[in-house]
Amino acid sequence: MHLWVVAIAALVAGFQYVAGHNAASAAADGQDRPQEQQEVWPTKSWPVSTPEQQGMDSAGLARLIETVGTYRQDSLMIVRHGKIVAEAYYAPYVAGISHDLRSVTKSVVGTLTAIQLQNGNLDSVDHPVIDLFSDKEIRNVDERKKAMTVQSLLDMTSGMEWVERFYTPDETLMRMYRSPDRTGFVLDQPMASAPGAKFNYNGGNPYLLSALINRKSGQNAFDFAKKELFEPLGIKSAKWGTVDAQGVTIGEAGLFLSPHDMARFGYLYLRNGMWEGKQIIPSSWVERAKDGKVAATNGFQYANLWWSLPDKGAYMARGRHSQLILILPKLDIVAVVTGVLRDNEFYSVSGLIDDISRAVKSDKPLPADPIAAALLTSAIQLAATEKPSAVGGTPELVKMVSGKTYQFSNILRVKNFTLNFLGSDSSWVITTYTDKTDRPTERFTGLFGLDGRYRKSPPALYGINAAKGRWINERTFAMERRILGRGEIQNWSLTFDADKVTVNFENTDGFKAELHGEMSE
Structure with a gap:
């Protein structure tokens, strides 16, 4: 210009x-x-x-x-x-x-709790949590746990002992996901402080709220949301994974919405819980989320599973x-x-x-x-x-490795993979192990660009793959892969040595792994 x-x-x-x-x-x-x-x-x-x-x-x-x-x-x-x-x-x-x-999912789960209040399914946010799960044998019960309320779950002030560090293997959140009864796992956690005493970000809190939806409505959170929230707002893009062994929808994450539908959800709050003349959630609920009654971290306030910056006149759902x-x-x-x-x-x-x-x-x-x-x-x-990234040359090694299949045994459950560099469309194929007896392996395939730009693959059940790759030296090929709409980028670095390959994997969540493979006959 x-x-x-x-x-x-x-x-x-x-x-x-x-x-x-x-x-x-x-x-x-x-x-x-x-x-x-x-x-x-x-x-x-x-x-x-x-x-x-x-x-x-x-x-x-x-x-x-x-x-x-x-x-x-x-x-x-x-x-x-x-x-x-x-x-x-x-x-x-x-x-x-x-x-x-x-974690924007948490704010949706909070909103479903508000709808239960609006509809009369839940009598009060001051209701003690363990009373709502009275049929369960809950461990580590003391006076503090007896005092834990629905509101303290909503404010991240439940007082439970909980460590959450971006999905590291030993953190409480990941131990919850490995539990055969996730709701029971959360309820069993010992108390570290009195409810309401201090803010502690805890994915177990919204998981209990999701389980509470099952108990009060007879539906899991996703089915309840489709009828009571998404349909009235005109939200049609929602996806929310699978339920656990107890039929509970993941409460702390896992929801997918299009940006237009995300804005619809936000607009409900901007209009104080009203939609087309109907009060979907109480206006008092919105006010509490806006005001942020609880001091959180990094200058933010918190309430009803929403973050806020009252000095800026702003509140938000964050993930x-x-x-x-x-x-x-x-x-x-x-x-x-x-x-x-x-x-x-x-x-x-x-x-x-x-x-x-x-x-x-x-x-x-x-x-x-x-x-x-x-x-x-x-x-x-x-x-x-798209702005293309830098691209280097193409080594002679390409002719030796293109189309060859490499076998693995590793924590990523990759059985084998193949890279095809030759021809009009460069492509990758990965076969992984599953837990299903009727289908022990699963095959994934896609295209990748070699010109510094992503190549998109035809839509699959799990989404649209987009990938690009480049040679960074004579023996190492680096590939960046995305499934569009997922908050993750995967980086694969493959170093070839005769008939062997070493693969270094890292994703946006910070997970890293090193794989060693060998060319199959």
Whole structure:
């Protein structure tokens, strides 16, 4: 873009900021929205608007899309006054694919608990937990455990002894998943403090809440959600894994939603639990989530399985690897972000709030701004355009290893794999062991790009594979694989030595493994 165009866009944006600053401040102070804005319900589809029609600056949103794109993000969506003003999808991810929400799932489980209260299935959040599971023989019962309530589960202040460190093998969460009775495992945990005394992030708390849905409704959390939450909101993209041996849906993670449906869930909270004239959850529930009664970590507050930054006028559902549903009530905004950030990569929620807030210039429509609109369109297009990574040469070794099958015995349960480098489509095949007697192995296959870009495979039952690879020296081939919509990137480094291969595996969750294989006859 020519420098004079950029300069004019900057000047226009500056003038609009000065003109709209007072109106934006009035909106931030809680000025009432026009009645027609209160009646937008995106049950069937999301209305779309230009940012200027909703009092926002297209140039500011273009800058935000560019900033978000410097991280490993999949999508960004901004809704104001019930209308989409900007949405970007970062290649190779594309619109419409359900995304792994990780711990955003917890906020949904909390919401299902609120629906039980609204419907009268649950009498009170002050109900003692062990009374609700009175048929179970619960271990380590003392006065503190007797005092543990549904509310203390919702606030992560249950007081249970619990260690959660990003899915390491010895942590409490992973021991829960290995237990034949996960609900019983959580209930049996000894107490470390009195309920309500302090915040301790604990995946067992929402697991108990999910189990409670089974007891109070006769349905697992997913089936209950489909009828009581997803259907009324028009959410159709939901996927939520499998139930455990007791028929309980995983409560702490596992839910998939598309960004549009994530925004619908956030919009329910922005509208104080109301949807098309029906109170889905109590407004008092939303207020408690917004206020964040419990001091959490890193400056955040917490309540009802929602995080909040009251000083910023914001509250949010957050999940690992940058899954986010952000609510800014005074600005009448819902923002959605999905991604695959590693644990050592941070995209500041506080910075995101500031960037969105700066793009708000008025609570009323602004004049059309063709230059700023062009900047926004360009930013969205660039986000959807994949930037190729560097590619090296191709060694002679390719002719020896292409199409050959390598056998393994390892903790990843990989039986064998094959890489095909020759021909028009480079591809990989992996066979893994299963626990099923009728199908002891399972075969996965896909394409990979050798030009620095991901190649997408045809859709499979588990999703869409996207992979790319390159030779980093004469003997080592590195492949990056994704299943689009999952908050994970897999990195495979394969070093060949005659008829043997050493594979180093690492994923976004921080799991690492080294495999040793040998070429089969």
